[in-house]
Amino acid sequence: MPSLTYNFRRLLRPGALPRFVKPAIPSPKLSYSSPFSSSPPSSPPPSSTKADSDPSPNEPNGDTKDRHKAGSAPSWLGHPFRVILATLKFVAFTHLLWEYVISMAPASGPSMLPTFEVLGEWLLVSKLHRFGRDVAVGDVVAYNIPINDEVGVKRVLGLPGDYVLMDTPDGGVGGAGSGSMIQVPKGHCWIVGDNLVASRDSRYFGPVPLALIRGKVIATVRPFSEFRWIVNPLRKADGPSDD
Amino acid sequence: MAARWAWGSAAAGRGTGLRSRFFRHLSHYLIRYATWIPPLIWFNAYVAEVTFIRGPSMYPFLNPHYNESLRKDLCLVWKLYSQEGLRRGMVVTFRNPYDPNRTTVKRIVGLPGDVVKTKPPYPYEYAVVPEGHIWVEGDGDKSQDSNHYGPISARLVTGRITHILSPWDRAGRVRWWEHPLRAGVHRSAV
Structure with a gap:
C-alpha cells in the first residue's frame, strides 16, 4: 500500500524536481526510501556505509533534520511555481465568494x-x-x-x-x-x-x-x-x- | 499544497497503520484536488466551457438528428468578452429571459437599430431592436426565440459557440460569417 501511494504520487507530480520534493505527510514510518535520506550530509561521518540507508538511532526524525542541515529547500514555501499556483487558487476562491456569496x-x-x-x-x-x-x-x-x-x-x-x-x-x-x-x-x-x-x-x-x-x-x-x-x-x- | 505543512503536522499524530495511512493519504489528495475547483469554476464561467446542445431549436445547424437519435452535439462556448462585438449571424448562448436558470442557444438576427419583420407569434408585424438589445432566432422551426419574448438585452449573452466538437463529421470551427443573413431585416449601419 505505501509503495502504491508513492507510485501514485510520482504519477501525479511527474515534473516536480526531486530537490524540492518532500514527503507530503511527514511520517516517521514511511517505508519507501525518501530521496532526502540518500543525500549525503554536509559533513560526512567516518562510517559512511551505514549513514546512507538508516539514520542514527538517537534521532528518530533523522531525515528531516538532515534536510534542514543541508539547506536544500525553503521550509514550507516550496517551489516558486507552487507559490504562484497557490496565489492563483486563492484569488479564484475569493472571486467565487465575491461573485456568488457576497460583495x-x-x-x-x-x-x-x-x-x-x-x-x-x-x-x-x-x-x-x-x-x-x-x-x-x-x-x-x-x-x-x-x-x-x-x-x-x-x-x-x-x-x-x-x-x-x-x-x-x-x-x-x-x-x-x-x-x-x-x-x-x-x-x-x-x-x-x-x-x-x-x-x-x-x-x-x-x-x-x-x-x-x-x-x-x-x-x-x-x-x-x-x-x-x-x-x-x-x-x-x-x-x-x-x- | 499550500496547507501541506499544516495538514501533515495535524495528521501525523494519528494512527500509523496501513488502513489509517491509506485514508490519510486519500483525504490529503482529495483536499488537494478540491483546491482546483474554484479556478475551474472561474474558467468555465468566464473563459470557455464545453457543453451539450439540447433540443431542436438550431436544427439543422446543431442537433440535425434530434428526432432520429438521442445524440447531442458537443460544442465549445467561448465566454471571454462575449458581450462585445456582436454581429448578425453569430451563434450565441444567453440566459433565457423567461427563466434565468436556463441557458439558450440562438443565432443573432438583428442588432440595435434594425427593423425586423417578425414571425407569427409576435403581436406586431415589424419590430425595432432597441439600443443595447439584439434579436435572436433559432435556425429551426421549433424555436422559442425573440418572436416570443421580443428583443433581448445583450447583457444576457453569456458566450459564443465557436467550435463544434462532438459529431466528428461536422466538427470544426463555426463559420457564422458564411451563414446567409435572414431576409426581412432592414439593417442599420454596423
Missing part, C-alpha cells in the same frame, strides 16, 4: 435618494439572491442595466404576474402618466427608483429579465458609523382589511 461596491446617483445618498455610498450585496432568487417586492436589488453596460440599484416593484403602472402616477418628469398598466411577463421584474423624477428604470426600458439581477442590497456599510441594514419596508397587514 461590496460603491454606488452613486440620485435615483434612490431618500434611501441612499447621491455620493459616497458603499453597498453590501448578497449574491445569493442573484437571478432574483428569493427576491420579494420591496427589496432593493443591484442589476445589470439592460440597455448599456453599467450596474444600477433600484427597488423591485413587481414580480412575474404582477400588474404595474407603466409610468409615473400624477405626472413625473415626462408629464402626466397615462395610467395604463401591464402585467410583468414571466421571468421578468419591474424595478423603479425611489426618486421618481430622477430615475431611469423600468418606466424607461421596460421589464428587466431576472437573469440580469446581480444580487440584493442588504446593507450600506461606509462610513461604518452609519452602517444600516436595508430591510424590506413592506409589511403584511395585521388585522383583516376592509376590501
Whole structure:
C-alpha cells in the first residue's frame, strides 16, 4: 500500500524536481526510501556505509533534520511555481465568494435618494439572491442595466404576474402618466427608483429579465458609523382589511 | 499544497497503520484536488466551457438528428468578452429571459437599430431592436426565440459557440460569417 501511494504520487507530480520534493505527510514510518535520506550530509561521518540507508538511532526524525542541515529547500514555501499556483487558487476562491456569496461596491446617483445618498455610498450585496432568487417586492436589488453596460440599484416593484403602472402616477418628469398598466411577463421584474423624477428604470426600458439581477442590497456599510441594514419596508397587514 | 505543512503536522499524530495511512493519504489528495475547483469554476464561467446542445431549436445547424437519435452535439462556448462585438449571424448562448436558470442557444438576427419583420407569434408585424438589445432566432422551426419574448438585452449573452466538437463529421470551427443573413431585416449601419 505505501509503495502504491508513492507510485501514485510520482504519477501525479511527474515534473516536480526531486530537490524540492518532500514527503507530503511527514511520517516517521514511511517505508519507501525518501530521496532526502540518500543525500549525503554536509559533513560526512567516518562510517559512511551505514549513514546512507538508516539514520542514527538517537534521532528518530533523522531525515528531516538532515534536510534542514543541508539547506536544500525553503521550509514550507516550496517551489516558486507552487507559490504562484497557490496565489492563483486563492484569488479564484475569493472571486467565487465575491461573485456568488457576497460583495461590496460603491454606488452613486440620485435615483434612490431618500434611501441612499447621491455620493459616497458603499453597498453590501448578497449574491445569493442573484437571478432574483428569493427576491420579494420591496427589496432593493443591484442589476445589470439592460440597455448599456453599467450596474444600477433600484427597488423591485413587481414580480412575474404582477400588474404595474407603466409610468409615473400624477405626472413625473415626462408629464402626466397615462395610467395604463401591464402585467410583468414571466421571468421578468419591474424595478423603479425611489426618486421618481430622477430615475431611469423600468418606466424607461421596460421589464428587466431576472437573469440580469446581480444580487440584493442588504446593507450600506461606509462610513461604518452609519452602517444600516436595508430591510424590506413592506409589511403584511395585521388585522383583516376592509376590501 | 499550500496547507501541506499544516495538514501533515495535524495528521501525523494519528494512527500509523496501513488502513489509517491509506485514508490519510486519500483525504490529503482529495483536499488537494478540491483546491482546483474554484479556478475551474472561474474558467468555465468566464473563459470557455464545453457543453451539450439540447433540443431542436438550431436544427439543422446543431442537433440535425434530434428526432432520429438521442445524440447531442458537443460544442465549445467561448465566454471571454462575449458581450462585445456582436454581429448578425453569430451563434450565441444567453440566459433565457423567461427563466434565468436556463441557458439558450440562438443565432443573432438583428442588432440595435434594425427593423425586423417578425414571425407569427409576435403581436406586431415589424419590430425595432432597441439600443443595447439584439434579436435572436433559432435556425429551426421549433424555436422559442425573440418572436416570443421580443428583443433581448445583450447583457444576457453569456458566450459564443465557436467550435463544434462532438459529431466528428461536422466538427470544426463555426463559420457564422458564411451563414446567409435572414431576409426581412432592414439593417442599420454596423
